[in-house]
Amino acid sequence: MSQERPLLGFGEVRHTRLRPRRHAFVYPTFFLMLPMRGLADTAGPLAVNRRGAISFHDTDHGDGRSQAEGGALAWLDALLQAEGIDDATGQVWLHCYPRMWGYTFKPVSFWYCHRPDGSLRAIVVEVNNTFGERHCYLLDEPRYGQELQARKVFHVSPFCTVRGGYRFRFVRAQRAGGDRTMVRIDHDDDDGPLLRTSVSGTLEPATAQALRRALWAYPAMTLAIVARIHWHALRLWFKRVGFHRKPAPPAHPVTR
Numbered sequence: 001m002s003q004e005r006p007l008l009g010f011g012e013v014r015h016t017r018l019r020p021r022r023h024a025f026v027y028p029t030f031f032l033m034l035p036m037r038g039l040a041d042t043a044g045p046l047a048v049n050r051r052g053a054i055s056f057h058d059t060d061h062g063d064g065r066s067q068a069e070g071g072a073l074a075w076l077d078a079l080l081q082a083e084g085i086d087d088a089t090g091q092v093w094l095h096c097y098p099r100m101w102g103y104t105f106k107p108v109s110f111w112y113c114h115r116p117d118g119s120l121r122a123i124v125v126e127v128n129n130t131f132g133e134r135h136c137y138l139l140d141e142p143r144y145g146q147e148l149q150a151r152k153v154f155h156v157s158p159f160c161t162v163r164g165g166y167r168f169r170f171v172r173a174q175r176a177g178g179d180r181t182m183v184r185i186d187h188d189d190d191d192g193p194l195l196r197t198s199v200s201g202t203l204e205p206a207t208a209q210a211l212r213r214a215l216w217a218y219p220a221m222t223l224a225i226v227a228r229i230h231w232h233a234l235r236l237w238f239k240r241v242g243f244h245r246k247p248a249p250p251a252h253p254v255t256r
Helices: 071-082 208-217 221-238
Strands: 007-017 023-035 054-056 092-096 108-114 120-128 134-140 147-151 165-175 178-189 192-205
Touching (some): 054 208, 071 108, 071 120, 134 147
Antiparallel strands (some): 007 023, 023 092, 120 134, 165 178
């Protein structure tokens, strides 16, 4: 990631459930890609820790640390240190959804943590559920295009048990239309592949014009995310997909 200024990604999110009833959807979306070291100096027209139609707030991530406490980046650095990773002191890029009109819900965010030489050292997958709980999956020594795995320990959907594991794949590609990113997360349970999900998009600088275009195209994205979660849950219920009660969250906030 050569550009050290905030980026917007315009693309789509995909979700396919394979069994016991097939259920799939595709929605257009946009997201932020933020260089967290030095963000305050490079934010430009993006509202950072202040009100705005499209904004980013440190308190929406991690343990909710305020900007005065070092913000989300201080939380991330502490998490990495606690897990024995002390060489991810280069740029950290955060792929996340923004606040829209002061409201936010971020089902998943991705922290790309680099060494000082620019090589990728770790990826932290920060997951939130609709019960106000949060858990992180730490992927150590990742590589783009490589399949990475983690055991599922955190409840996300009442239509999936907390069993099996995730398969992650992160892709970056330079194309004529711009720098593209894709994250794929597949969930396998005891019976094999169950869910296939992905979010992808083309990145461009977060200029005032790009922010206006995002606002015009997705004026109520936060509300749409929450509404779609409940709408598809209702459809799965009508399809008689099994419903599972929420278990207690994992004792440790990080799974490697």
